[in-house]
Amino acid sequence: MEERKSPVLSRRAFLQAMAATGVVVACGTTPSSQPSGSAKPATLSGTITVSYPDELGAKPKYVDKAATDLKAKYSGLDVKTDLQKISSGDYYTKLLLALSGGGDVPDVIHVGGDRIGELADAGYIEPLDKYVSQWEDWKNYPQAVKDGVSYQGKVWAIPYGLDMRWLYIRRDAMDKAGLGTDWTPKNVDDILNGAKAVKDKVTTVIPYALYAGTAGDTGTANHSFVPLVWAYGGEIIDKSSGKWIGDSPAIRKALDYYSRTYTGGLSPKEILTTTKPWTAMREKEGKGELALLFEGGWVYGGWQSAPFDKAATQKNVNYVLHPTSTGGPAFTIGGPGTVWYVTAKSKNKDAAWAFIAQWNNKDTVAKLNIEDPHPVARSDAADVAEFKAQQYLVDSTKALEKAKFIPTDSNYGKVIGAIQKATGRVAAGEMSADDAAKRYADDLKQAIGADKVITQ
């Protein structure tokens, strides 16, 4: 690792650098002076590789279209797409190993925007300021969205569909539980009352799914622990000092909520051992076999087509914001969604950027976000008639006004690991909430350094 940072160039590295420069000059591209996303395209050539994960199946056609369109624009440019049909978590680990190794890396990568800090600090990604400053379309992105992909004053990625989450409630299940079809929780603890009613009266329906442990992957943090800490009036990071909070009354209350959920048998323990538990839980919520689930807004899109029924989904699936402990203003969790990055090691960054600019056109952004429902990142795409016609998308976009954002901090990945341990311990019944909170503080100190952790 140290060698790469070494200011002294070896003879071989120098020759390689010269050779690479020679190629670029021969192709007629001057990397910094001719931004490619602008109206007048520079000549681009060579080959770029676009690597992205996709399990749903919505993205590939848009990626392939952008690749084809870009190749049509620049005859000397070849765009290779590398679709990885694995979960985004597995993709991320695979990608990190490639980025940290010495070999070739893809030019364009597709990872969650909450990873910006840790990727930028590691030197894996390239700042895009010089490109966006000349990109006409950038003006269509609201400032809050731009802030969401900025870190230490630089723009690092281009988002297209923003993340938000809903608490999904099955109207049919709540009705059978005697609470009526319009039941919504008054405060965070009331979620468990609703779940209890389902458990007591509707034996065929799983009351609630609360992700915990490592099996829940990032969902354990983003869809469960973090919103609970917020619901109890706490924070996971102290915004003024940038230090992570290891132990606080809100963290203890959040873990106690886990304890009550799991000891009460309200959420199935299989979540702790099932591979990708969200797959089963999303399916069950869509089929009416699960009553309560806090999940991504995009999940709703999966319930629109077979084996689910669109009309039945609209009739039976209610969606509300996450309640707080006091019954105060409910909230959702916002995020930049999965975003496009140019890798720092890319040998053809101009072409990599050109792909990203090509892909993020108004039309693609609108269409993909209808198919895989997310609020759009560029506001002009929200004006597309088909987008406006979808009530669900209008609601999701409006919910973003109530969004709280997970801060872009480079330690978040490691913090998620500690969150998985803490929630897993409580859910499995290995520890009380208070003990697990103490251990969470210790784990955080071990993982990111004692000087970066405080207790409240």
Place this chain on the structure above:
Amino acid sequence: MGLTPAALLLSLFFVGPSLWALYTSLTNKALVGIDAARPRFVGLDNYQRLLSDPDFATVVLNSIVFVVGSAIVGQFILGLLLALLLDHAERRRYRLATIPYAAVLLAWVNPTVIAGFLWVAMYDFYYGSLNTGLTALGVGPVDWLGRFPMLAVIIANIWRGTAFTMLIFLGALKTIPSDIYEAARVDGANAWRRFWDHTLPSLRPIAALALLSITMSTFGTFILIQTLTNGGPGSATETIALYAFHEAFRSYAIGYGSTIAVVMLALNVAFAVLYLRWSRARA
């Protein structure tokens, strides 16, 4: 001179990576963040952390239970029994003996990840065949992996690995000449005496070898557990190998993960020395 190729291969595939792990364990190298770009030398910090890590005691204990349960009790004893039965059947020329032989081998020739998924398909709470069967019989589904996580992974691993010990013992049994048994029989020794006096002593050196290799491979077992429970629920099936992986590739702490790997290597070397001494003493 004749050993040169072996020495080269060993250093390429074993000594090199081990030294790298040893070096990395002395740094705070990470996969993400600033420690990925500029890892620092931290001396023995990671080892100190490991000693004070309350999870480490848990994962060591889990590993011991897993190794004793699935390797020593399960694979070793079951492998030996199967080998004895098959050898007996072959000496008597029972034709159907090839069927169990093939069945046991089939479990072994599968790639581990396939074996893992086969067991997921059995144990899975919602879609697993065990619960589908139970539900059909009118008995409620059982949360196999949640209620008996360690037993579940041990059974899967026994199923997966018994063929290896069986093959080794079968090979050893074939080297025992039939006339020894003939002579014993003429002397009036019953089956048990023949086994105790003749079969077992001939198997002793090979038993040490079999124990050594299955202990080590079981100690390092990781894909099977990862596929089945991913170490959960909580840390009920988190073994040392899995813990090293989770620290390195889920918490992105390569330095700390390497530290765990180095300790695991040291434990393996200790096992090896122990077994080899034991087999020499008995041989």
